[in-house]
Amino acid sequence: VRTGVFTGKKILITAGPTQEKIDPVRYFTNHSSGKMGYAIAQAAKNQGAEVILVTGPTSLQVPQGIHVEHIVSAQEMYEKAMKHYAEADIVIKAAAVADYRPSETFSQKKKKQDGDWFVGMERTIDILKTMGEHKTSQILVGFAAESEDVEEYAAKKLQTKNLDLIVANNILMEGAGFKGDTNVITTMTKDGKKKDYPLLSKTEAAKWILNDIASYIERQVNQ
Numbered sequence: 001v002r003t004g005v006f007t008g009k010k011i012l013i014t015a016g017p018t019q020e021k022i023d024p025v026r027y028f029t030n031h032s033s034g035k036m037g038y039a040i041a042q043a044a045k046n047q048g049a050e051v052i053l054v055t056g057p058t059s060l061q062v063p064q065g066i067h068v069e070h071i072v073s074a075q076e077m078y079e080k081a082m083k084h085y086a087e088a089d090i091v092i093k094a095a096a097v098a099d100y101r102p103s104e105t106f107s108q109k110k111k112k113q114d115g116d117w118f119v120g121m122e123r124t125i126d127i128l129k130t131m132g133e134h135k136t137s138q139i140l141v142g143f144a145a146e147s148e149d150v151e152e153y154a155a156k157k158l159q160t161k162n163l164d165l166i167v168a169n170n171i172l173m174e175g176a177g178f179k180g181d182t183n184v185i186t187t188m189t190k191d192g193k194k195k196d197y198p199l200l201s202k203t204e205a206a207k208w209i210l211n212d213i214a215s216y217i218e219r220q221v222n223q
């Protein structure tokens with residue numbers, strides 16, 4: 001794994017889940033632990049990058065020497081990530097952002113009543129897509145968490161969100177995706193390079209993701 005390409009570069013990384021509030025005691029969320037994003041943050045820091053980590057609620061310790069922004073909702077992640085977007089050289093979006101949030105929230109605890117309760121859901125903003133639309137010189141890296149037709153959907157996200165690289169993980173595969181310490185990833189770049197990796201620790205996967213970003217940057221420079 002190479003070093004040097006990231007020295008002094010500003011890398012904005014998002015990690016963890018978002019929580020979408022319903023009332024003071026209830027929220028919608030997902031199974032992201034933040035491990036994948038934090039592993040990338042640590043690896044980028046080790047390789048000399050200036051790291052800004054925008055993180056949803058996790059039980060992980062923030063690696064030392066990186067700038068951290070704690071957020072709860074998708075809207076807050078959007079605001080904090082966009083705040084640092086213009087200054088970033090590279091953006092890596094490992095967070096599992098809620099695509100929907102309750103369309104109505106309650107400031108008091110919603111009381112139990114007879115019968116069912118239907119919660120309406122509205123779309124959140126797609127942070128990655130917005131970044132793709134406002135890209136200046138940033139290298140934009142997204143993740144794709146899929147349960148079927150992984151490469152097809154990932155390739156589509158790479159294109160429609162104007163990304164440079166996408167990391168696909170099949171969340172139904174043993175040892176891949178949410179929560180655990182391992183992942184099974186495929187990286188795909190805008191210039192058509194694809195790499196399939198075996199089961200790796202998230203620490204190792206993070207290094208390979210950075211390695212593939214570094215190779216992509218070098219190809220752009222040498223073009």
Ligand code: PMT
Nearest residue numbers: 032033034035036093096126127128143144145177178179
């Ligand atoms: O945190 P861990 O437990 O270690 O798990 C790691 C992981 C499975 C969460 C991670 O490897 C991963 O796949 N992260 C992306 C999860 C996801 O939300 O994927 P998606 O296919 O729904 O979204 C695609 C991309 O768009 C992601 O980069 C996501 O950050 C981004 N997105 C999604 C929705 C939204 N409103 N805004 C976004 O920016």
